[in-house]
Amino acid sequence: MKKTKLILTLILLNTILFSCSSDDSSNNSEPEPTTSKLVKTEKISETRKVDYTYNSNDLISSLNGTNNSFGYNSDFTYNSENRLTEWIYQETGSSSYSDTYVYTYNTNGLLSGYSANSEDVTITYNGNTITLTGTIEGDANSQAELELNNNGLIIKFTESNQYTNFEYDLNGNLISAQSYDNLDNLLSEFTIQYDDKINPFYGQLESIYIERFIEFFWEFDGIYIGGFEGYSFPFLKNNITSINEVSAGATTFSYTYDSESYPINVNVDYSGDTVIFDIEYY
Numbered sequence: 588m589k590k591t592k593l594i595l596t597l598i599l600l601n602t603i604l605f606s607c608s609s610d611d612s613s614n615n616s617e618p619e620p621t622t623s624k625l626v627k628t629e630k631i632s633e634t635r636k637v638d639y640t641y642n643s644n645d646l647i648s649s650l651n652g653t654n655n656s657f658g659y660n661s662d663f664t665y666n667s668e669n670r671l672t673e674w675i676y677q678e679t680g681s682s683s684y685s686d687t688y689v690y691t692y693n694t695n696g697l698l699s700g701y702s703a704n705s706e707d708v709t710i711t712y713n714g715n716t717i718t719l720t721g722t723i724e725g726d727a728n729s730q731a732e733l734e735l736n737n738n739g740l741i742i743k744f745t746e747s748n749q750y751t752n753f754e755y756d757l758n759g760n761l762i763s764a765q766s767y768d769n770l771d772n773l774l775s776e777f778t779i780q781y782d783d784k785i786n787p788f789y790g791q792l793e794s795i796y797i798e799r800f801i802e803f804f805w806e807f808d809g810i811y812i813g814g815f816e817g818y819s820f821p822f823l824k825n826n827i828t829s830i831n832e833v834s835a836g837a838t839t840f841s842y843t844y845d846s847e848s849y850p851i852n853v854n855v856d857y858s859g860d861t862v863i864f865d866i867e868y869y
Contacts, residue, residue: 624849626787628867629815637816644669647791647818656681668696670794690795701798710797717797724805731805733797741800744807749774751807756781758824766807776833777810781825784848787866788817789824796822813840814855815864826850 625645630636637652646669651660657680664673674688686704693699693712700709705725711718717733734743740759744751751766760781766774792799799820803812812820813827831837836858843852855862 624787624847624868626817626866627869629817629864630867631815631862631864639818650818652816666692670696671792688798690798692794696794698795698797701795708798708801719797719801723801731801733800739796741797744800744804746806749807751804760823760825761812764804764807764810775808778831778833779810779827780829780831781823782828782842784826784842784844784850786817786821786823786826787849787868788821791818791821793822813838814853815862 625641626639628636628638634653634655637650639647640649642648642665644665646665647663649660649662652658657678659676659678661677662673662675663671664675666672670690670692672690674690676686676688678684688701688703688706690698691700697712698710700721702708705722707722709720711720715735715737717735719729719731719733721727721729723729723731730747732743732745733741734745736742736755738755738759740753740755742753742755744753749766749768751764753761754763756762758781760779762779762781764775764777766776768774799822803820809832810830812823813830826842827840828842829837829839838858839856841854841856842850845851849868850866852865853863
């Protein structure tokens with residue numbers, strides 16, 4: 588699934604498929620979104636766009652998208668504590684693929700497991716260390732370990748054949764990632780820069796942060812967050828302006844903002860391949 592996402596990312600951007608938890612609080616429900624505007628539509632063209640709706644708590648409840656020859660939609664269900672419990676995904680048209688993610692929580696309100704077509708993951712906690720076991724991203728009998736900082740952000744991700752360290756700025760934005768093999772040889776290094784404006788997608792899906800993180804960083808080989816379909820990874824307070832692989836290429840993001848400093852037009856340059864889209868609000 589990740590390699591498919593990589594191809595789609597380089598061409599158009601992330602195809603949305605389904606991560607949030609914090610170890611420093613027992614009240615890990617979805618917060619009231621921290622932005623005053625809710626995204627209504629992201630639009631590249633009439634045949635490549637996504638529309639969003641929200642529930643009475645301003646949490647995302649559905650999305651309906653078109654991707655040229657096929658359509659896709661997602662429906663989100665929350666429990667009484669506003670934690671996401673189910674994410675149903677369905678494609679129509681030239682594709683009939685479907686998937687249902689089911690999320691469970693422990694007595695402290697922390698994500699304890701999730702299942703889907705290619706997932707059956709159990710999550711256990713020991714202080715700031717999290718262990719994941721089971722079928723992860725289609726890999727059976729897998730295990731991974733996450734280390735959190737005091738803000739509940741993942742600072743180290745250990746897989747069977749490599750580990751990756753992550754750093755954050757004072758706003759909690761991911762600003763660097765360095766991946767190493769098990770002999771501590773540097774494999775790759777990335778830096779990320781941001782504007783000082785509002786990320787309109789921030790504040791959603793927080794109860795499944797861990798699952799979303801695994802979705803995008805499993806078998807780490809690059810940074811594929813940001814850009815079109817912003818709810819794929821809505822955990823950055825500001826908008827990405829560049830993703831740089833040290834000694835390699837860069838992806839740049841430029842924005843036009845409205846009078847309230849919300850982005851309304853985004854231009855993403857993948858080393859010469861450009862994606863431009865508009866953002867509309869309710």
